[in-house]
Amino acid sequence: MKFRCERDTLAEILATAGRAVSARGGALPILAGVRLEVAGDQLLVAGTDLDLTIQAKTTVAGGEDGVCVVPARLVADIVRALEPGAVMIESDDEEVRIASGRSQFAVRSLAADDFPRLPAPPDQSGAVTLPAADLSDALRQVVRAASADDARPVLTGVLVAAEEGGLRLVATDSYRLAVRDLPGAHVLREGQKVLVPSRALAELQRLLSGAQEVTLRLGEHDVTFEVGEVRLTTRLIEGEFPNYRQLIPASYPNRLIISKEALLDAVKRVKLLVRDQTTPVRLAMRADGVELTVTNPEEGKATEDVDAKYEGAEMTVAFNPAYLSDGVEAITGGEVLLETLDALKPATLRATEASGEYLYLLMPVRVT
Template identity: 25%
Template structure:
């Protein structure tokens, strides 16, 4: 029985959208599957890993759909890989034969195992969110880009393995920290809001960043007590949130760093990239020394073979000499993810945290702790 007849691209696009969260190996085989159903003149594609659910809709105007087709589940990755092998204008037919999904195209035929659609776990629909915000996709994508690299990975303090979304007054703030560095970005809202904190898991943030477009089209953010939902471009991403109390990030942001200099971001980045060649690449924490003196920033890297690289950059600085060391990856991360022409570095001494900001911009802050070499 033929279920769907459509172009290859019609079926490929939604699979590419929902496939990102699918795990190859899972204790529940059905979680490797995509749930496909017909609903109100649309075809719906859904995947889940029990923590995140991604759903996308496609209009069926250019597609032939059997009235007998209701729902099925089939391996998401296998179906995706099969469709990728055909050219974009290939007509594909999905048919159900002997309780298997048959994919027919040109002279090719693939028979895939299907599992009962009723067994596919869906996240329950919640009626009323506690907060609902609307941003452009571009603004949300930019905010995530500015902070997500500082989210901890598999930290025993589970609340650090996510990004804090904070609604406060007329500001939406995103904060991430792994306790060695902290990134903060904010945007002004039109309306006044009650304070609301939500910790979004790392995997959700990564997937959301990939799916958002660089456009002014809206994304609706709905915050529930234990979930958060993002709706945009016929995509709905729903995620459980991390329960717990995020640390007070305001205490980590230094306000009295009196020594500071501004520097061209690209020059600073390229200098770090060059000296990093002689750092200990196999070590998790690669150290770099910054020697700040009158009119000069010296970037120094050494490795276990006693090799050394040094880059000297001119800066406008006339205060005490400071010799401070950092994990070079932490500096490369922030400079790679900013798009400003220059950055400002403020510090107090070799043992205190350094604040990196964008000149004349209060909406971004990056705090990095020094390390001992």
């Protein structure tokens, strides 16, 4: 195998495919590599961890067809460190040679025959195209609420469900819940729902930056997204997603309307005294505003008053400050609506000018 490619283009394609490479490749060392295949003037780079596969394609020059597998991180670091300009890569059965300017590297390759079989190109029928900006914004709002705990695999996924008039994305880690509707996005059959790993959707969100559209194809056990010359395929999660609807109250007696920026800034300041995940921020809500308080018995106390409009009974509710900031940051618009029942039941955050498309539900922290 042999080809020539500009450094920046090669570095980008290696980084893109490399993000699927397994971080736990100890049992299968081949999963620490990326597969490079040249066919004509096309270079296809692929990385996988068996659940997530990313394939990226670009045009190269001076190519000789062939396949090799190289250590993903090492080769990406080498290419990124080279001087700007053309990079020549050539491989044989034992090593890959990388040359640019006066720099030359010889890296031992991995056995190409050991690399997992790549997902076959998806059937062109059933493809659905969505505006990239809409899906990217929805992922930004929802993926943050998914769990990172592999002990509960279902909660590491994002529920993608067909709803009347469009598509709904839902994620929860049991402490907070994010729901986003995409009206007019008819991707699934009526009543159909799938559970997509949040890690894959986080990578998809990165790919969508600056893109115009994304093509989605749903298989029996996986889903494929195509963005430009990049194809991302991920296995679906098996299992039953929690019944989230029962957590969302039909109405709330207490409503706080506050500037998004002012609330984020205030939380950022008072949580300087937070030293662990068990220290909450208290919100004392009254007609003319809200007082934020963080108390750290070992180091002191922080309070800040923020102007706001409040309707309801005066009350104090406490939240995990990181989860609160996550929810506020995800909301679009200049103001946030915080609705509560009491100090112990789930509260919701949404935009004041909401069209009902996004909701962030947050469990309070019990304080004495």
